Every structure is written in structure tokens, then in C-alpha cells.
Amino acid sequence: MINNQINIYKLLGADPSIYVEGDKENATSQFELYLNSTLVETVHDNDASHLFKIAKAGTYHVVAKSNTATLKSNEVVFYDSEIQPQKIQSRSVTHELHVPEEKKLKGKDHIVDVGKGFYIEIKIKKGAFSLLKEQVKKFKKTYSLTKKTTNLDSFPKWHSIHEHEYYIITQKMNEKTAHELCRQIEQIDGVIYCSITPFTDNLEPPFLKSVEKSASTRSEKKAKRITAPSHDITPDFSELQRYLDEGRGMNIRSVWAQGNTGQGVVIRHIDFGIYKDHEEFQEGNITVVHSRSETKDCNHGTASTGCIAAGKNSFGVTGIAHSAAFHFYDTDDLYKVVEQAKPGDIVSIDMQAYFNNEFAPMISIKSWWDAIKNLTQKQVITIMAAGNGGHNVGNLSFCPDYGDCGGILVGACNPPDGHRASFSNYGHRDSLINSWGWDVVTTGYDSLQKRPGHNRNYTNTFNGTSSATPLCCGALALLQSHAKKRGFLLTPQSMRALLKRSSYTEGVKDGIGRRPNVGQLVKIVDAMAFTPIAGVNPFPASSNYLNYNIDLQPNSNNKAKIHFDYRPSGITHTGVIAYHKAEGPAELEWYSYGHSLITLPVFDEEGQINIVTLKASKENIGGSFTMNSAADVQNHSPGEFDLSLSFNQQDNKHLSPGKYKGILPLYVQSWTRRARKFPIIVNITIEVNDLPINPFPDLPIKPFPDFPK
Incomplete structure (x- = not known):
């Protein structure tokens, strides 16, 4: 029996591909790729999804077979211009952003102080372990090499991770010894890098910024603390979520009005714990993969989750992508995310590195940079906080340049004018987007509503790149949802190119990029989907x-x-x-x-x-x-x-x-x-023409003529 229970999507760019999104409840043993009615490739895979590379134009579908079912997908069409994009230089929509060649990763390492110590992570070419082990034995001190195991089922066969192995050294050592050890190891043939990597389990969340607001940056409509009502129902705070508005926000509400609330998108968010029983998190779209004990402070992750995934109801707040499948991970779960993320997922990392009393993005850590590179090479869109140091992270002494990892840094802007908040880092070549850096109304903390416990508290003061990152995460999820509706996935490269076309440009000259105008950008997504057929007469x-x-x-x-x-x-x-x-x-x-x-x-x-x-x-x-x-x-x-x-x-x-x-x-x-x-x-x-202005604002403009009913 054949059922239509799998979907396939186009991935456009330098490597045209088809992503098969299967039934997550049932592992598939075989995928068959058909061009028109001709079988062109068969693969065996225990995962519910697969990524095929495409070489020819035509109409494709996929048949997935398991011991219990045979599933047939929808059809997608690849046009000649999508297989050979160099032939459509006159087209106005760019699907791929050039990614410069990766620079050397050796040297340029910091000791990042997170108060929990560090370990040494070593990346080598596959087959080079014997030489590594032999050379390490010659060092004056004895070090134990432990292989870091990674489940590679979700990585396509051409991913570079298959060509490498990772080892760690966890013995305690001082900073001087760590730097010297890394210097020695990086001289061994087959070693790609040696990284001084901080332990990140149960990290303390950052303090909310104390934001000084001048008259020019003060919000026009400040969300004030609401005294808890006598009845037992939380008020509706959605009107206070001004970051959803057109203009100074991200133009989210207009996209909701079209029915897009993040359907079909998977979000994987890394943060400092979550109060999973909060009243806004009971709609069934939130999965807590791992979180610290709730006896610790989990407000930061709770606030971020509310920005992205709070339920749509008659009380509290509403998350930007409240229909997406939201997965929460704690601060030590990066490699779990690397294993579990699939093409088209949105990964957001709401953390910052700390060294020399300054805050920097997590890509200043060599092994984190590499993990994000592995994610984006897997076609996972990855964003992370730029950090609250107020520094130019283009300064190599502050944030080493290991090359382009494919990720996106998120800066923080002032809500009233869209310019850089004074505390926000800026200037990195991947700092492409920004959103509100203060006055963010969401779940957690208690500046807006405080009730006993943690599950009905709300704030109107969530801030920093900590607030900007989840806001942008939700915005990107809406864009990906719209792309999937049009039959394709935005890749890390095409998402970057898309975001560079946002009309909210106030932060560009400040080095924090553009703020997503989601209502405008979904129209560009439409154009991307229709580019190959625009203005074309298909009939001879x-x-x-x-x-x-x-x-x-x-x-x-x-x-x-x-x-x-x-x-x-x-x-x-x-x-x-x-x-x-x-x-x-x-x-x-x-x-x-x-x-x-x-x-x-x-x-x-x-x-x-x-x-x-x-x-x-x-x-x-x-x-x-x-x-x-x-x-x-x-x-x-x-x-x-x-x-x-x-x-x-x-x-x-x-x-x-x-x-x-x-x-x-x-x-x-x-x-x-x-x-x-x-x-x-x-x-x-x-x-x-220009739309007419209604001289009587209390009365609706009479609509243009429509068909008779």
C-alpha cells in the first residue's frame, strides 16, 4: 500500500538537492529517487530523512520503503536555471551567498573563563590517530586521549565530518600549560586544530542589562508593571509585544494574518534552563530535551522560549513561531544539537563567551566555531548572540577570525530608532541581523506579573542580545515556514542573502546588520520560488x-x-x-x-x-x-x-x-x-497606484469591485 506521508523540498544554490522529510515515528530502510518515472538512485538509510544531490532538471518524487509501509512523496520540479545557476545571471534573486575558503584554524586561541574550567578538544583527519597518540606519548607530561563519539546518521554522506575524528583531553592544567600543549599538538601531521574549550554545564545565566535610556531612545509606549488581578486569570499582554509590529518591530502580525505561525519548522534552542511547566508552554509544541534542575535560575531560557514559542491563547504573550516544533537544550548540549538537527532546522544559541572581563560571541571558541560549521554544512540555519560587550568583534584580538562558519550573529538594537544598543557587540562580518535589545515582553522573571512559583511570571524588561537572539530565531522560523509552503528550504546561505534584502536598515551603519522585516521578506521568498518560471512562455x-x-x-x-x-x-x-x-x-x-x-x-x-x-x-x-x-x-x-x-x-x-x-x-x-x-x-x-487614504478613519474603505456571489 502506498501512502502520501512524506514530503520533499528543494534546496537551491551551488549544490541543488532534495530533502526528504519522512515519518519521524518510523525509520525508513530504503529511499528511491525518481526523475519523472525513471529510478535514478536508491539509498539505504535508518533515518527518517535523507538529502539527495540533484544533477538534472525535471520532475522528481521519492518512494520510501520500510518493513511496514511504502510511502510516496509529493513532486518537485527543478528547472534548468536552478541546476545551472550561472546561466541566470540576469535574474534578480540570489539563491546562494559565496562562502569564502576556510582559513587555518591553528593558533589564535583564548582561555574563555566561565568559572567551570576547560578541556582540550582536538580535530584530526580520519586515520591520523595513531600518529597523534604516538607523538603525545613523547610529551613530558602524560595525557589521556578520549575519542568523542558522534552519531553521524543525520549527516549526508558528502559532509566533511565523515573525514575527521575528534579527541579530548580533560586533565586539569593551568592556562600556560594549555597553550603550550595546543601549540605542540597542532604541529603534528593530520591535526586540524587544538581548541581550549570551556565546560558549559549548568552555566550561570547572564544578568539582565541595566539599560540607561536617553530621551532619544526611550520607548514611546513603555510596558508598565501590572498589578496581579484579584481573579485567577493572567491578562492578555499581547498588545505590549511591540516587537511584533510593523515599523519599529519585525512586522510579524501581518504574517500571522496570512496564517503563517511557524508550521512545519523545527527550532532547536540552547539556553540557561527552562521552567517547563509555565502556563504558556502547555500547547504541545515544546519539547524539553534537557534542562537543569528548576531549583536553579531558569528565567533566561524561560524568557527566550516565550519570545519564540509561547502558546496562542487568550492570556499572557504569544510566541513569534508558536506553531513550530520547539526543542529546548541546556548550555552543555551543543553536540547533542549537532547530532539531532536536520536540514532546514533553525538552531539558536543564546549564550556568550567571557574572557578578560569581556563578552564575546561563542564562535570565538574554536571548537564551537567548528560545531556551527558542521551544522551549517548540514544545511541547518544557525544563529547566536553577538554578546553584550559593546565591542567591535571584527577586532581579531577580541574575536579570532577562523573563517566563515556559515552562522549568523545577532546584535541588539534600540526599539525606538533601530540603531545599535550601546552594549551590543558589532562589526563581525557575519553579524547580519538584529532585533530589540530591551523592553521585550515575554515569559519569566517578574517585572510585569509576579505570582507564587515560576509558572505564571512575566517580564517587560528582557534585554540584551539575549532578547534579540530569540526574537530573530522566531522571525527566521516564519521565513522558513513560508519557504516550505512554497516547496523549498532556505539554506544557511540563501537565508543570509534573503536577510540582506530586509528594508529595516537602521542598524547597518552601526555594524549590527538589518532587522528582519518578515512581512516584506515573505514576498521575496515567493519571488525566489517563482524565479525560474517568471516571464517564461513554456509553449513551443x-x-x-x-x-x-x-x-x-x-x-x-x-x-x-x-x-x-x-x-x-x-x-x-x-x-x-x-x-x-x-x-x-x-x-x-x-x-x-x-x-x-x-x-x-x-x-x-x-x-x-x-x-x-x-x-x-x-x-x-x-x-x-x-x-x-x-x-x-x-x-x-x-x-x-x-x-x-x-x-x-x-x-x-x-x-x-x-x-x-x-x-x-x-x-x-x-x-x-x-x-x-x-x-x-x-x-x-x-x-x-497609491492606495487611497480614508478621510473617515472610523469607517472602512469601500473595497474594490469583486465578483458577484
Whole structure:
């Protein structure tokens, strides 16, 4: 029996791939990759997922087989331009960001003081252990090498981790001895690096920053402490979550309004413990993989979790990606995350390194840099706090440059103006994004509401890069969710490229990058999905396709009709279907009243791709139907109908004023003679004006004309 219980997604860039997301409850023994109907690759894998590399354009699907079931996936299409991206230099959307060659990792090490000591981690080429062991025996002191075991099932076969091994030395030593030991070990052939790595189990959380606010940086609407009400219900604090707003926030609410709340995305968050029984964490989307005892201070991780995953309900706060699958890990779980993370996951590390009385990002630790590199090479999007030192981390004496690990640093901005908060680190080449560094309303602590215990407390003072990191994590999860809806995964490289197009640029000149404008960026994700088919006529001249030109404007001319009459040919019960499934209905139905939605890629006057939504209906004497409705009205002009296309500017408010042009390829198909499909090209020009201003704000603006019901 074949069931459709697995999904596949495209990964675009230098190495086009297909990610198979299987049934997590059942391990799969075999995956079969098909190009059209031809089997091109078979692999055996005990994991529920797999990553295939793609070499040819075409339509792909996957069949997964186990002892109990055979599962068939959806189909995805790779176009020539996606397999050979160098041939589409004229396209406006970049799917891949060039990653510079990794620099040498030897030397350049700090002693990071976290109060718990450190150990030595050694990365070697596979097969080099015998030489390492032999040379270490010659040292004056005796050191014990212990192999660090890693479950590699989730790593694709071409991942570089398969070419290396890791060993650790845990004996206590002073700083001078550690530096000298690493210097000696790094001289041995086959050694990639030797890292002085701090123990991070049960780390004390950082203190919240004491933020001094000048008149120019004071919030316009400060969330004030609310006295606990006499009744036993927490108030709704969602209005105070101003970081969700358009403008000075991250434009989250507009994306929620479209139904995107993080569905289908896995988030793996590393932090300082969590109060797992908090009232906001009972919706079933939160898994605590590991957390310290709740007798310790778990407010930091509780506050971060609330920013990302607090439940959608009538009280308290709402997490940015509250429908995502959220996994919580404690501060010593980095390597557990490296093992468990899958392509497309979002990993956020809300920690900072501490040395010489200064705060630095965790990538200043060589082994952490390498672990993050392993994650991003596995196509896991990884972000981490830039740290609260107020320093330029481009300074190599402060933060060694080991190369590009593929991760993203998160800085903190002032909510009122978007500029760098004074305490935020800045200046690293991977410090690409930022969000609010104070006045963050979320779960935990107690400055907003304090109740007995920890499970109903809320704060309005969560701050630092500690608050900015989970806020950005939630934002990136919404972007990934939207990409999956469009059939592809954002990779670490394509996520970076996408974030560089955010319109919230106040922090760029301050060295903390852009603040995600999620409402704007989901439109660019749409454009990324439609780039290969934008403006392309797929029909050869020999197909004798019909060609139509229509102009749509946001006024009385917002609707156009194309008349079809197949009575002379005797073809009846005809409907209109989309050539591309992504653009509209691609299969006939008998009939449904109403209209269909067309999602069309169009070019603006500067050659940028945008997405417009049109309404399409088949109209005849019987009324208005979905465009793919086939049924004729009984005893009345069989085979004759109008295809109506309309543009509503209120449905396309993301478009700037100007002209847009696109090509919509369609088929007219008969219900009774399915093999007969008549190709149609509709060349569409749309003129967008400034939206009208309502002079009576208490009254709604009258909508543009719509189809009759």
C-alpha cells in the first residue's frame, strides 16, 4: 500500500538537492529517487530523512520503503536555471551567498573563563590517530586521549565530518600549560586544530542589562508593571509585544494574518534552563530535551522560549513561531544539537563567551566555531548572540577570525530608532541581523506579573542580545515556514542573502546588520520560488498556442474577460487549468461556484520579481465558477464561456506604485476528452497606484469591485 506521508523540498544554490522529510515515528530502510518515472538512485538509510544531490532538471518524487509501509512523496520540479545557476545571471534573486575558503584554524586561541574550567578538544583527519597518540606519548607530561563519539546518521554522506575524528583531553592544567600543549599538538601531521574549550554545564545565566535610556531612545509606549488581578486569570499582554509590529518591530502580525505561525519548522534552542511547566508552554509544541534542575535560575531560557514559542491563547504573550516544533537544550548540549538537527532546522544559541572581563560571541571558541560549521554544512540555519560587550568583534584580538562558519550573529538594537544598543557587540562580518535589545515582553522573571512559583511570571524588561537572539530565531522560523509552503528550504546561505534584502536598515551603519522585516521578506521568498518560471512562455511555436494581452488597473478596469467558444468543434464541458501547479489549479473539477486564486510572478519596471494575486473565474449563463470548473450549463451553449481575471489592489498591498508585467500559461481542457489540452498564453500588464487614504478613519474603505456571489 502506498501512502502520501512524506514530503520533499528543494534546496537551491551551488549544490541543488532534495530533502526528504519522512515519518519521524518510523525509520525508513530504503529511499528511491525518481526523475519523472525513471529510478535514478536508491539509498539505504535508518533515518527518517535523507538529502539527495540533484544533477538534472525535471520532475522528481521519492518512494520510501520500510518493513511496514511504502510511502510516496509529493513532486518537485527543478528547472534548468536552478541546476545551472550561472546561466541566470540576469535574474534578480540570489539563491546562494559565496562562502569564502576556510582559513587555518591553528593558533589564535583564548582561555574563555566561565568559572567551570576547560578541556582540550582536538580535530584530526580520519586515520591520523595513531600518529597523534604516538607523538603525545613523547610529551613530558602524560595525557589521556578520549575519542568523542558522534552519531553521524543525520549527516549526508558528502559532509566533511565523515573525514575527521575528534579527541579530548580533560586533565586539569593551568592556562600556560594549555597553550603550550595546543601549540605542540597542532604541529603534528593530520591535526586540524587544538581548541581550549570551556565546560558549559549548568552555566550561570547572564544578568539582565541595566539599560540607561536617553530621551532619544526611550520607548514611546513603555510596558508598565501590572498589578496581579484579584481573579485567577493572567491578562492578555499581547498588545505590549511591540516587537511584533510593523515599523519599529519585525512586522510579524501581518504574517500571522496570512496564517503563517511557524508550521512545519523545527527550532532547536540552547539556553540557561527552562521552567517547563509555565502556563504558556502547555500547547504541545515544546519539547524539553534537557534542562537543569528548576531549583536553579531558569528565567533566561524561560524568557527566550516565550519570545519564540509561547502558546496562542487568550492570556499572557504569544510566541513569534508558536506553531513550530520547539526543542529546548541546556548550555552543555551543543553536540547533542549537532547530532539531532536536520536540514532546514533553525538552531539558536543564546549564550556568550567571557574572557578578560569581556563578552564575546561563542564562535570565538574554536571548537564551537567548528560545531556551527558542521551544522551549517548540514544545511541547518544557525544563529547566536553577538554578546553584550559593546565591542567591535571584527577586532581579531577580541574575536579570532577562523573563517566563515556559515552562522549568523545577532546584535541588539534600540526599539525606538533601530540603531545599535550601546552594549551590543558589532562589526563581525557575519553579524547580519538584529532585533530589540530591551523592553521585550515575554515569559519569566517578574517585572510585569509576579505570582507564587515560576509558572505564571512575566517580564517587560528582557534585554540584551539575549532578547534579540530569540526574537530573530522566531522571525527566521516564519521565513522558513513560508519557504516550505512554497516547496523549498532556505539554506544557511540563501537565508543570509534573503536577510540582506530586509528594508529595516537602521542598524547597518552601526555594524549590527538589518532587522528582519518578515512581512516584506515573505514576498521575496515567493519571488525566489517563482524565479525560474517568471516571464517564461513554456509553449513551443509548434503548439499553436493562443496569445492574449490584458491590462488590469485598480479602478473600473480591474477586470478583464477572454471569450472562448468551442461549439464548432463539438468540444464540451471545458475548464481552464494552470500550466504550473504553483500558479493555480492544475486539475479539472466538475464545478464549484466562486473563483480560483492565481499566484503570478511579475516583473516591475526595474526588473525585480514580485508576486501578485489574481482572481480567476469561468463565467457563463449559469454564473461564476472556479476557472477549472468543467461543467456546461444544461441545454445552453456548451463549450462557450468567458475566463475572467481580476486584480484587487487591497489583496496586493505589498506592491509599490508602478507597472508590472507577467506571463500566465494556461490550458483549456475538456472533461470528456482529457487528452485534448489547448495551450493559452495570457500576457498581463498591471498598473498599481497609491492606495487611497480614508478621510473617515472610523469607517472602512469601500473595497474594490469583486465578483458577484
